[in-house]
Amino acid sequence: MSLIKNRKGMTLIEIMIVLAIIGGIAALLLPRLTGQLDKAKTKEARIQMTQIINALQMYYTDCSKFPAGLENLVTADANCPSWGPEPYLKKAPKDPWGHDFVYEVDGSNYTLKCLGKDGREGGSGYDVDISSEDLDR
Template identity: 40%
Template sequence: MRRGFTLIEVLVVLIILGLIAALIVPRITSRVDEARVNTTKLQLKALKNALEQFKLDNGFYPTTEQGLKALVEKPTVPPEPKNWKQYMEKLPKDGWGNDFIYVSPAGSRPYELKSAGPDGVEGTEDDISVWDL
């Protein structure tokens, strides 16, 4: 005698699997978002340390025109640093794969260094600034 699953048994199993997935998926995706934010904060700290070392060696922070690229390649745009060293092997990206935003000078601070955050749009409330860490 062949026994199989009835349609109701299959539907009950599918409903149970759907409920389990509905509970687990949000937890996993929030962990991914949290990991991206933490990665971005770590990258900002590394960039800040490299910028501080650049200033110690050269007496100024890279200008906006020189940008963060001045940490991996000697700037040819004035002011040219006299004691330049390679401060990073390559420029990191934020947790969402975007370039960091760097402006120097920036109002009351020597520079602004931030990520545009998950939405990739600068100036929104999800931006992550090095000064908020």
């Protein structure tokens, strides 16, 4: 019988206090963690854009022109007899937020853009557009 008397458990109030403390700590840390995630995705977008630019330069070297679309870096381009033999990119590029990169070609010039977290033109913070011209900085 003495074993039963010595057993102590946590009361409901003690459990609620522990949960409130854990919730408070999570509320303080969560914004910092999501901010770091967005910062990492922005850096990843810049890295991906550099890889796409390198693939565009290789395509230009082989074909003497830039491709009409980024899909021509993945699948053979009928307008370029010296394409490949391996694809310039393994798969169609998507930015870290799952949006398509914006690619426009005008003769011997091109622009490549990542539209940021919101996937729309303009914006600020993590929604700001990243252009191929910004990568030189």
